[in-house]
Amino acid sequence: MATVDLLVIGGGINGAGIAQCAAAAGxxxxxxEKDTIAGQTSANSSKLIHGGLRYLESGQLPLVRKSLAERKALLKLAPSLVNPIPFYIPVYDTSHRSSWAIRAGLSLYAVLSDFDELGLFKSVPSVDWSKIKGLKLKGLKAVYQYWDAQTDDKRLTQAVIKNARALGAHVIEHAQCTHIEHLPSHCVVRYQTEEIAQEVEALAVVNAAGPWVNQVLENVFPPIAAEPIEWVQGSHLLLDIPANDGILYLESCFDKRVIFVMPWNGQTLIGTTEVVLDELSDKPQITAAEEEYLLGIYQHYFACLGDIDALKARVVDSFCGVRVLPKLSGNAFDQPRDTLQKSQLSHPKLLSLYGGKLTTYRTTATEVIEWVEDAIGERPSLANFDKLQLD
Structure with missing residues (x-):
């Protein structure tokens, strides 16, 4: 039977980052991965590497600081994959967030970035407001511009996997984990590939299956308790409308949520929604209500040719990502976005990840490897994780 130090379940950005960090640590x-690398949530995000300006409203300052530090790191480590991009926040006479509140938030954002070059923001002169193509000017009181970054989430995840493989990690796609037996010294893991049953001994196992994290735990023996979670679907629409040069940070006209209108391959990408799902499908689909919601917000802020039906005719694609949030009271928009790492005394060789952000996958990986070191000991390091370039 084959033996490895660490077995990672899940080929999204978190699993990829953990594999890369672990391989670098020796x-x-x-x-x-039960399907293909970056085939689910990690290919269907808003494609942003950002500090999370809106998280300031819910008091998640440590997460914002960490995210801003990771934004800075990824701009250096993956310059061909992560690019700075301007964001614009229009403030109208009907906006819930006032000009002073936006300015205060951007000032705090700059402080939390340690006054990084991208932490600078400015008020856009009214003479330049018309340069934002299609933006309605009636009732517009102010426009603020700040910086974050954009990426191709799928390509970034694939680049991390490529680097992990170069460091010696073995990656198998279309491999369904069917059983995890937790023994005192290690785990025996069974998985299925192309109708062939395989078995491997792992000194430690990390469950990074994203929305399917609790489904993996159903295969653990002795049985283990799972965390109560919610599946939250975030949907996006791609419109055949020429894009602006930057990203519009918009307050929903239906509620106080924030959505983005972004350039994507020359067209306009709108997202995201937050819909709690009752069940999880292999291929999430945007609902009619989500489409109406996103197009309604776009129509509210931009001069459109025709009504909602005319906008629907411009929809060329849509995609949905499902993220995991802890099952708490309140709406999904205000819930914490940091990663929960769960290990139990009864199963000391097994760690499960709940939630997480694309931007902070590296800090998640580093924290997981600290757990691995405690669980099975250190190994001679092969590379410095913080200096690994991605392309």
């Missing part, structure tokens, strides 16, 4: 690594 561990033998096997990653199992």
């Amino acid at each position: 561990y033998s690594v096997l990653l199992l």
Whole structure:
């Protein structure tokens, strides 16, 4: 039977980052992905590497500081994949967030970035407001411009996997984990590939299956308790409308949520929604209500040719990502976005990840490897994780 130090379940951005970090730290690594690398949530995000300006409203300052530090790091480590892009916040006479509130938030954002070059923001002169193509000017009181970054989430995840493989990690796609037996010293993991049953011994197992994290735990023996979670679907629409040069940060006209109108391959991408799902499908689909919601916000802020039906005719694509949030009271928009790492005394060789952000996958990976070191000991390091370039 094959033996590895660490087995990672899930080939999204978190699983990829953990495999890369573990391989750099000298561990033998096997990653199992039930479909294809970055085939689900990690290919269907808003494609942003950002500090999370809106998280300031819910008091998540440590997460924002960490995210801003990771934005800075990724701009250096992956310059061909992560690019700075201007964001614009229009403030209208009907906006819930006032000009002073926006300015205060951007000032705090700059402080939390340690006054990084991208932490600078400015008030856009009214003479330049018309340069934002299609933006309605009636009732517009102010426009603020700040910086964050954009990426191709799928390509970034694939680049991390490529680097992990170069460091010796073994990655298997279309590998369904079917059983995890937790023994005192290690775990025995069974998985299925092309109708062939495989078995491997792993000194430690990390469950990074994203929305399917609790489904993986159903295969653990002895049984283990799972965390109560919510599946929250975030949907996006791609419109055949020429894009602006930057990203519009817009307050929903239906509620106080924030959505983005972004350039994507020369067209206009709108997102995201937050809809709690009752069940999880293999291929999430945007609902009619979500489409109406996103197009309604776009129509509210931009001069459109025709009504909602005319806008629907411009929709060329849509995609949905499902993220995991802890099951708490209140709406999904205000819930914490940091990663929960769950290990139990009864199963000391198994760690499960709940939630997480694309931007902070590296800090998640570093924290997981600290757990691995405690669980099975250190190994001679192969590379400095913080200096690994991605392309």
